[in-house]
Amino acid sequence: MENNVTxxxxxxQIMLKELGIAGQEKLSVAKVLVIxxxxxxxxxxxxxAAAGVGSIGIVDFDVVELSNLQRQTLFNVEDIGKSKxxxxxxxxxxxxxxxxxxxxxxxxxxxxxxxxxxxxxxxLDGTDNFTTRYLVNDACVLLDKPLVYGAVLxxxxxxxxxxxxxxxxxxxxxxxxxxxxxxxxxxxxxxxEAGVLGVLPGVIGTMQAAEVIKIITGIGEPLCNxxxxxxxxxxxxxxxxxxxxxxKSDEYPKSEAAFMEFDYDWFCGHGRNPLEISxxxxxxxxxSEVLNVIDVREEGExxxxxxxxxxxxxxxxxxxxxxxxxxxxxxxxxxQSGKRSLKATKMIKEKFPNSEVFSLxxxxxxxxxxxxxxxxxxxxxxxxxxxxxxxxxx
Amino acid sequence: MNVNVLVFGQIADITGKESxxxxxxxxxxxxxxxxxxxxxxxxxxxxxxxxxxKIIQQSTELKDNDTVALLPPFSGG
Numbered sequence: 254m255e256n257n258v259t260x261x262x263x264x265x266q267i268m269l270k271e272l273g274i275a276g277q278e279k280l281s282v283a284k285v286l287v288i289x290x291x292x293x294x295x296x297x298x299x300x301x302a303a304a305g306v307g308s309i310g311i312v313d314f315d316v317v318e319l320s321n322l323q324r325q326t327l328f329n330v331e332d333i334g335k336s337k338x339x340x341x342x343x344x345x346x347x348x349x350x351x352x353x354x355x356x357x358x359x360x361x362x363x364x365x366x367x368x369x370x371x372x373x374x375x376x377l378d379g380t381d382n383f384t385t386r387y388l389v390n391d392a393c394v395l396l397d398k399p400l401v402y403g404a405v406l407x408x409x410x411x412x413x414x415x416x417x418x419x420x421x422x423x424x425x426x427x428x429x430x431x432x433x434x435x436x437x438x439x440x441x442x443x444x445x446e447a448g449v450l451g452v453l454p455g456v457i458g459t460m461q462a463a464e465v466i467k468i469i470t471g472i473g474e475p476l477c478n479x480x481x482x483x484x485x486x487x488x489x490x491x492x493x494x495x496x497x498x499x500x501k502s503d504e505y506p507k508s509e510a511a512f513m514e515f516d517y518d519w520f521c522g523h524g525r526n527p528l529e530i531s532x533x534x535x536x537x538x539x540x541s542e543v544l545n546v547i548d549v550r551e552e553g554e555x556x557x558x559x560x561x562x563x564x565x566x567x568x569x570x571x572x573x574x575x576x577x578x579x580x581x582x583x584x585x586x587x588x589q590s591g592k593r594s595l596k597a598t599k600m601i602k603e604k605f606p607n608s609e610v611f612s613l614x615x616x617x618x619x620x621x622x623x624x625x626x627x628x629x630x631x632x633x634x635x636x637x638x639x640x641x642x643x644x645x646x647x
Numbered sequence: 648m649n650v651n652v653l654v655f656g657q658i659a660d661i662t663g664k665e666s667x668x669x670x671x672x673x674x675x676x677x678x679x680x681x682x683x684x685x686x687x688x689x690x691x692x693x694x695x696x697x698x699x700x701k702i703i704q705q706s707t708e709l710k711d712n713d714t715v716a717l718l719p720p721f722s723g724g
Contacts, residue, residue, distance in 0.1 A: 293724045381724040404721035409656055411721055431702065432720045436693040442657065444723035454724065482655055482718065487665070491653065493718060494701045 259351065263305050276470035277305060281352075283469045286310040286373035288361065288389055290337040292324040292444070292454030293379030293403045293461060299327065300462035301377075302345045302352060306469070309345070310373055312357040313338040316625055324451035334629050361385055363513050366392040375399040375468065377461050381443060383435045384521040390415065390428040391505040395512055399468055402428060403454075403461040407447050408486045410457035412476060414464055419477035426478045426495040433504045438522045439592050445618050446590050453485050528598045530611035532623040535585060545579040547586045548617075549597045554589060556621065568593045573604050580608035587613035587620075650678060650709050653716040661688040676706035678715060694719040 260267065263277050283306050287294050290313040301309055317325070317332040317340060332340050342356035357369060370376060370392050378389050378400060386404075393400040399417040404410065415427040460481075467475050480493040506512040530538070538544055539561060546563035549571060566575060568588070576584075580601070588594040591614050598612040613620065652667040659665045662682075672678040675696055683689045697716040698707050709715070 289724050291724050379724045381722060383720070383722045386722060404723060406656060406721045406723040409721070411718075431695055432693065434693075436720055437691075440691050440693070441720065441722060447657075447723075449723055480718070484655075484665070489665075491655075491716065492700055493695070493697050493716065496701055 262351070266304065271472045272470055276472070279469050279471075280305045280466070281307040283375075284308040284310070284373040285375055285377060285465055285469075286312065286370060287377045287379060288312045288385065289379035289381060290325070290327065290341040291315075291321070291379055291381055292405065292449065292451075293458035294377075295325045295327040295341070296455045296458035297377055297379060297403075297462040297465075298341060298345060299348070300459055301465060302349045302354075304462070304466050305349070305352065306465070308353045308355070308373075310355040310357055310369070311338045311341050312359065312361055312369070313341070314358055314360040316622070316629070318621070318625070320445075324449065324454050326455070334625055361388065363388060363392075363515050363517060367396065367509055367512065370396050370398060373398070375401065375465065377401045377403075377465055379403060379458060379461070382521075383438075383441070384517045384523055386428065387435060387521060388517045391512060391515070394427050394429070394505055395509060400427070401461045401464045401468070402480075403457045405449050405454045405457050406442065406444060408450055408453065408484060410453050410483050410485075411480050412457050412460045412464065412483075413480040414468070414476045414478075417468065417475060417477045419474060422478060422497075424478070424497045427505075429504050430495050431480065431493075435521045439596060442592070443590055446592060450485055453483075456483065456485070526595070526612075526614075528595065528602060528610070528612055529591070529614040530585060531614050532619050535613055535620070536623070538583065538585070543582050545582045545584045547576070547579065547584065547597070549586060549588045549593050550617075556617065558617065563587075566597075568597055571597055571600065573600060576601055577605070580605050580610060582609075584608060584610040585613055586610065587616055589616045590618050591616040648673075648709070648711045651712070651714040652678070652682070653714060655717065656719045656721060658689065658692065658694060658717050658719055661686045661692075672709060674706045674708050675703060675715060678709065682717075692719055 266272050267274055267277050285306050287298055290311050315337050316334050317328045317337055319333055327341050327344055336358045338356040338358045342354040346354050375398055376393055380386055393416050400415040402413045402415055416425050418425045464475050467473050478495045482491045506515045548563045548565045549568040551567045586594040586598045594612040598610055601610045650669045652669055654662050672681055694717045695702055699714055
């Protein structure tokens with residue numbers, strides 16, 4: 254240990270004989286990349302920083318929103334509209350100045366992932382969508398980096414460790430061995446659609462941090478080749494074991510070149526759909542065309558839209574005949590995230606094949622983010638956001 | 648013969664409960680077919696199947712009191 258202050262800071266864990274000074278030194282030289290500074294990323298980051306992990310990368314290109322604060326405990330109301338990765342890095346630096354934080358304020362894609370992952374020993378997945386999950390998984394398989402996986406929805410969460418061989422097993426599995434291909438986007442819900450109890454990602458993100466610390470220090474048995482499911486309502490933990498026979502997924506790109514060419518948006522069903530309109534296109538249309546807009550969210554769903562007029566027809570009692578007068582103009586259907594509106598759009602297009610009808614891609618959520626970004630761009634940037642490089646070292 | 652079935656995530660929303668007791672099925676394929684008949688919403692979902700906590704890839708013979716778990720993918724974070 255460098256000095257008494259450092260020793261003192263970590264003394265409660267150094268006194269664990271399984272960890273000791275040797276374990277603390279392993280933590281101090283470890284490099285961990287956390288993908289997503291959201292519900293899972295915030296608690297994970299706080300405990301990794303508290304434990305003294307020497308170098309922590311934070312990838313997130315989103316900005317803080319009011320609806321994040323119910324579970325993303327690193328942020329406060331003054332942070333709304335600011336970059337998550339940069340804000341998280343600055344706060345954590347104040348919390349533990351001894352360690353290095355790297356804010357990667359960028360959208361992870363198959364072009365930038367491998368270069369970034371190479372700089373770290375392991376990756377913690379706290380993303381909120383399948384596209385990034387498959388991308389992160391495949392990059393970790395290619396580079397042979399341990400991946401600590403976590404996911405939540407409503408009252409249930411999952412945690413597991415991929416690409417790591419536990420002593421007695423001698424084989425490695427990954428997310429593709431569970432789900433070789435992603436589910437179709439219209440059959441799965443996100444937290445913004447289905448909700449999540451705020452404390453749940455706190456539990457799962459903290460368990461992910463615990464797995465990272467166990468892997469670095471060699472303490473105990475990490476969840477290699479396992480998925481642990483937790484239900485907050487009945488306190489049930491249930492473990493799924495991934496056998497060697499299961500570990501034979503052949504779906505991922507086999508070389509770095511193939512990975513870089515792999516279109517994860519398309520693979521996860523988010524390619525360009527002729528029935529969808531993007532938020533910027535929608536904003537453009539609103540200015541230049543006569544539009545009818547239908548909101549298919551249920552009554553009372555937030556946020557309410559006050560910026561333009563629309564007709565609310567909840568999907569649960571969607572009556573196609575009421576739509577007929579609306580297709581005389583270009584018709585935009587929207588919902589919270591763009592899934593229910595796509596369903597409704599397909600129904601309308603089936604019934605009225607000549608109608609000009611589009612589903613708003615990403616829904617109200619994406620529209621709000623777009624508005625926030627536009628708003629931020631129109632005011633001068635604070636000092637710390639002026640860096641030309643997307644990456645900042647705090 | 649009786650099999651315990653545990654369902655997770657959105658599958659529990661479809662079945663209305665988190666655990667079911669099913670009789671008269673000899674394999675996981677038969678069990679899945681029976682559940683899909685009973686709950687048509689299951690047909691369009693992806694999920695993995697585990698018998699006694701071990702994830703299986705192919706239909707597996709079931710014994711009395713086996714526990715079968717159906718886990719859909721989650722993406723929230």
